[in-house]
Amino acid sequence: MRFRGQRRGAPMDTRPAPPNTSTPPQAAVPPDTLDALDPDAAPAPEPPHQPFDALPLQVALSGLAGLAATIVWGVAGAGYYWPMWVWLAVCIPIAVHVLIRFSLSRPGSTGHALAIHAAASGLLALLLFLLWAMTDSPTFWPVWPLIVLGFSLAVHALVAYADRLPGRRREAQLAQRVGELTRTRQGALDVQAAELRRIERDLHDGAQARLVALSLLLGRTEERLGDRPEEAELVRRARGEASAAIGELRDLARGIAPPVLADRGLAAAVEALGRRAATPVTVDASELRRRPLPVVETAAYFVVAESLTNVAKHAGGATAHVHLFEEDERLVIEIADEGPGGADRDGGGLTGLRHRVEALDGALTVSSTAGAGTTIRAELPCEQ
Amino acid sequence: MRAVIVEDLALLREGIVALLREHDVDVVAQAEDAEGLLRIVAGHKPDLAVVDVRLPPTFTDEGLRAAIEARRRQPGLGVLILSQYVEPIYTAELLESGEGGVGYLLKERVGEVRSFMDAVERVASGGTALDREVVSELVRVRSGHNGDALAALTPREREVLELMAEGRTNAAIARHLVVTPGAVEKHVTNIFGKLDLSATNDDHRRVLAVLTYLRSA
Numbered sequence: 001m002r003f004r005g006q007r008r009g010a011p012m013d014t015r016p017a018p019p020n021t022s023t024p025p026q027a028a029v030p031p032d033t034l035d036a037l038d039p040d041a042a043p044a045p046e047p048p049h050q051p052f053d054a055l056p057l058q059v060a061l062s063g064l065a066g067l068a069a070t071i072v073w074g075v076a077g078a079g080y081y082w083p084m085w086v087w088l089a090v091c092i093p094i095a096v097h098v099l100i101r102f103s104l105s106r107p108g109s110t111g112h113a114l115a116i117h118a119a120a121s122g123l124l125a126l127l128l129f130l131l132w133a134m135t136d137s138p139t140f141w142p143v144w145p146l147i148v149l150g151f152s153l154a155v156h157a158l159v160a161y162a163d164r165l166p167g168r169r170r171e172a173q174l175a176q177r178v179g180e181l182t183r184t185r186q187g188a189l190d191v192q193a194a195e196l197r198r199i200e201r202d203l204h205d206g207a208q209a210r211l212v213a214l215s216l217l218l219g220r221t222e223e224r225l226g227d228r229p230e231e232a233e234l235v236r237r238a239r240g241e242a243s244a245a246i247g248e249l250r251d252l253a254r255g256i257a258p259p260v261l262a263d264r265g266l267a268a269a270v271e272a273l274g275r276r277a278a279t280p281v282t283v284d285a286s287e288l289r290r291r292p293l294p295v296v297e298t299a300a301y302f303v304v305a306e307s308l309t310n311v312a313k314h315a316g317g318a319t320a321h322v323h324l325f326e327e328d329e330r331l332v333i334e335i336a337d338e339g340p341g342g343a344d345r346d347g348g349g350l351t352g353l354r355h356r357v358e359a360l361d362g363a364l365t366v367s368s369t370a371g372a373g374t375t376i377r378a379e380l381p382c383e384q
Numbered sequence: 385m386r387a388v389i390v391e392d393l394a395l396l397r398e399g400i401v402a403l404l405r406e407h408d409v410d411v412v413a414q415a416e417d418a419e420g421l422l423r424i425v426a427g428h429k430p431d432l433a434v435v436d437v438r439l440p441p442t443f444t445d446e447g448l449r450a451a452i453e454a455r456r457r458q459p460g461l462g463v464l465i466l467s468q469y470v471e472p473i474y475t476a477e478l479l480e481s482g483e484g485g486v487g488y489l490l491k492e493r494v495g496e497v498r499s500f501m502d503a504v505e506r507v508a509s510g511g512t513a514l515d516r517e518v519v520s521e522l523v524r525v526r527s528g529h530n531g532d533a534l535a536a537l538t539p540r541e542r543e544v545l546e547l548m549a550e551g552r553t554n555a556a557i558a559r560h561l562v563v564t565p566g567a568v569e570k571h572v573t574n575i576f577g578k579l580d581l582s583a584t585n586d587d588h589r590r591v592l593a594v595l596t597y598l599r600s601a
Contacts, residue, residue, distance in 0.1 A: 037554050038575045053426065089560075092517040106485070138403075201443065204438070204468055205393065206442075208491075209393045209395060209396055210395070211492070212396055212492050212494065212495075213395045213396055213399050213490050214398040214493030215494065216400070216403060216494045216495050216537060218397065218494035218495055219403075219404070219494065219500075220402070220497060221498060222497065223497050239496075240493050242492070242495065243492045243495065246491075246492045250468060250469055253468075253469075254469060258468050259438075259444075259445075259468075259471060260473065260474075261385060262444060263444035263445045264444075264445070264473075268473070271473075272471070272473050275472065275473070276472060276521065276525055277525075278524070278525070279589065
């Protein structure tokens, strides 16, 4: 106890201790860092500041007081050893001092609070026991306060460690497991998103570029075959195949993540969707203040795209309103149309969308009443 | 005609340079990123810049942004954007970026040598060249609006309209549809009448009128 108190310094001193008291701080800093050029930095290492430790002094003075009393007692001819009351009187403040240091050493943890409680109860019990022993009482009167002390300590321990009881252990394990799964799923999604973007980049720089180069070579060849129409026709068809392959790769890349989304962000991409939709669309994304994670952004984009396709298909050219905003750390996407309503909650690709949203720990709801239009609302986690 | 090429993939850059040189285009400089584009345009004052939309280091739409900046610094510079995908907002930004010819084509159109070279010529001389995918997207969106005048066009007129929106001249449209220039002229007059646009004989102005109509959706 005492050693710990000394090592940590006086409890009321909140200044950070030097990391290594045996090495001057400047010795660890390379000479070319900014710190070394700082004119305020002292050229000579200062002796590390050691806060004054009161505990050893208190112990020493208490010991002296006890010894002095004992000497006086001896000189006065021994007899009833009254200095034991002096010892008791000086030991109580020391015990309180140590207890306070211990309580301040690591605040905030359940185990620590219980340990403080136990230490205080123990000290009090010891004090009562000593008082009893020193007064030579016929009955062991401390038994009642000791029972109360022990009971309150037991209740505290039960409350503090309730989750380690057999019944509660499973609950705690489940909570831990949920935390773990949430973390690892987020990691997996991030990896997946990065991987998809890499594939998209590879398609662009690799296969697509080569096919364009091939198409270019075939075009130049075709031009030189002006006098041989049959061969020229074959080359033209070959070029057509190359173009079809380029088109398919383009669709594939767009399905991974539309370029405008990566280039300009969610608000711009959704506005572009609105402009391209076959029905009139209003877009309000003015409340979006930050860019969500790419994987969330992509899911949000496809929710809007699929919903607008549904509006065009089922709502008979009705106007749709898209609203993007943040609420309680969640990105909310609402697509409301003025169509006839009564939509099938699982039709029109909504199941696929729901899976996509739920995989990100989001939620998708469809409210559609006949005559009042359809509203699709998706919520996605938005924290970085 | 003096042109510069900006494309980060050497394979494609060299192919395009070879194609242009075969058609007597003077390729005065090449670059592989946005900064390079601004540098060579400033240094060579070309008539035309052929630019890949996606360039290092961010591989997003840097090519487009840099081309628009280059046009701001050199008004009248023709800009032909080559892109892996059709993105209407990029087309719109390009069309609104000021004086001079603009083009937005899918990359694979470089294989259709004749029409690609047509597009290059048009953009360098202040005209417009829009990919047919861009145009059909514009037409699709526009005709999705109820009661749109496009519904009044005959299939042939619609075809002529789309070719006009791509930026082609009447003569080129006539060649493409294998009809006489007079027949195209008649279709154009009908289209302008039905869409309530004021007629003009200037090919380039007609293109802009049609594009303005399509984009006003």
